[in-house]
Amino acid sequence: MKHFLTLIAVILLCLCACEPDDICLEGTAGTPQLIVVFYDKDQPEFKKSVSNIQVKGTDMETLLYDAVLDSIALPLKTLTNSTSFSLKVTQNGIDAEDIIAFNYNPKDEFISRACGYKTIFDNLIISTASTWNWIHNIEIINNSISDNYNTHVKILH
Secondary structure, three states: OOOHHHHHHHHHHHOOOOOOOOOOOOOOOHHHHHEEEEEEOOOOEEEOOEEEEEEEEEOOOOOOOOEEEEEEOOOOOOOEEEEEEEEEEEEEEEEEEEEEEEEEEEEEEEEEEEOOHHHHHHHEEEOOOOOOOOOEEEEEOOOOOOOOOOOEEEOOO
């Protein structure tokens, strides 16, 4: 009987000492990216792919995109209030490049002990020092970037 009570006491102590697993599940959303969708300037309600677009951060050497696309997801810097991108297209053998600067207020948001924090971006605005070469207009659809599911910026070309 003593062995039986000892066994039950050990099992109860083991069960009480358990802690929940600190595992960040694969589907947990982290810091969102800026979703940009390209539209036709003549028919603004219709998406229009951009041929041979090359996208990179202005302070980066590697390209983020080099393809024919109708939308892109751009990573924003989490430790500053601004990120600039170069969007270059080749039309009729001529390169046309536009530099776009996105300004925002980053804010860290706690996810869990295992996943840590993610950064969300509020008050998105666009600034540029140059005139547009191939872009006709830029519209902010959603100035708060908190997920990867909604369009944030609409570029008409």
